[in-house]
Amino acid sequence: MNAIVDNTAAKDLELVVKQIRMEANGVNSYEFVSPDGSALPPFTAGAHIDIHVGSGVIRQYSLCNSPSEHHRYMIAVLKDPNGRGGSAAVHESIKVGDRVRVSAPRNNFELHPGSTKVVLLAGGIGVTPMKSMAHHLEAQNISYEMYYCAKGPEYAAFKSELEGLAKSGRISFHFDGGDPSNKLDISSILKNPEGACDLYYCGPGGFMQACKDASEHWPSGSVHFEHFKAPVKSQTDECSIVGGFIAQIASTGERLEVAPDQSLAEALNSAGYPVETSCQSGLCGTCKVRYLAGTVDHQDFILDDSERPDFLTCCVSRAASGTLVLDL
Numbered sequence: 001m002n003a004i005v006d007n008t009a010a011k012d013l014e015l016v017v018k019q020i021r022m023e024a025n026g027v028n029s030y031e032f033v034s035p036d037g038s039a040l041p042p043f044t045a046g047a048h049i050d051i052h053v054g055s056g057v058i059r060q061y062s063l064c065n066s067p068s069e070h071h072r073y074m075i076a077v078l079k080d081p082n083g084r085g086g087s088a089a090v091h092e093s094i095k096v097g098d099r100v101r102v103s104a105p106r107n108n109f110e111l112h113p114g115s116t117k118v119v120l121l122a123g124g125i126g127v128t129p130m131k132s133m134a135h136h137l138e139a140q141n142i143s144y145e146m147y148y149c150a151k152g153p154e155y156a157a158f159k160s161e162l163e164g165l166a167k168s169g170r171i172s173f174h175f176d177g178g179d180p181s182n183k184l185d186i187s188s189i190l191k192n193p194e195g196a197c198d199l200y201y202c203g204p205g206g207f208m209q210a211c212k213d214a215s216e217h218w219p220s221g222s223v224h225f226e227h228f229k230a231p232v233k234s235q236t237d238e239c240s241i242v243g244g245f246i247a248q249i250a251s252t253g254e255r256l257e258v259a260p261d262q263s264l265a266e267a268l269n270s271a272g273y274p275v276e277t278s279c280q281s282g283l284c285g286t287c288k289v290r291y292l293a294g295t296v297d298h299q300d301f302i303l304d305d306s307e308r309p310d311f312l313t314c315c316v317s318r319a320a321s322g323t324l325v326l327d328l
């Protein structure tokens, strides 16, 4: 496992696990509350928290309850036998009554203000941020449609709660039985974006690609997504960042050598320029830093085209060549 640079301790909370529920096959929900019942730091729909699973393992999970709830944080975790071990550790080690170290909520997947219509597309456990968004949109009486894809009803977490949430029928379920030929026709749903409409999607790799392909024609800035797992990279991608490079600190002029086997975040932290990190996979945006000069080999899955000319994620991104000047 990568070393976790942990400079978030001051902001972390120690919460109690009040309830664990099986929500679907392989999916448990976890309810965290403060030990004395006091209100928790507020969050907005799309936010996530870091869970310290133990033995230095930290994982990010989207909050899935309504942002109007101040007494609890709810997450849902799919046990992934092929994952890095975090979800299995959550399922196997966290019990009701445990005290768990949890970060304050952060949001890299905000609902944009001003939408007159919202489309939410959820694949599998990607439903978690979408559920929180649906709660918010319902409460604000903002027009939306939500499509929730799963293999079958028994794999669809929060099915009955979502059915109850959208009495107006704004949430549709799609069960494909695991047969790709039965998958949701996302292209038809996204064919004609109307007016000030925003699209949000989250799900597994194939689902993300299908949403991306089907929304290429949507207006710039209207499509928003969040990966919950780093996509598998092609061989070409893997080979694109093999060298070391120089990171220059704009405020001091100091030039740091970033070794081929070292991340920019590690080099900065070792040199006394603390950078907060969380996922270490280019997924969460916690380590986002502004750069002033140089060509970046962006390796993240979070920054959009409007951010990449100015920002990089220093846990995974590197210089494409030569020197990067960082606004630090």
Ligand code: FES
Pocket: 276, 277, 278, 279, 280, 281, 282, 283, 284, 285, 286, 287, 288, 300, 302, 313, 314, 315, 316
């Ligand atoms: S720590 Fe999450 S993107 Fe870098």
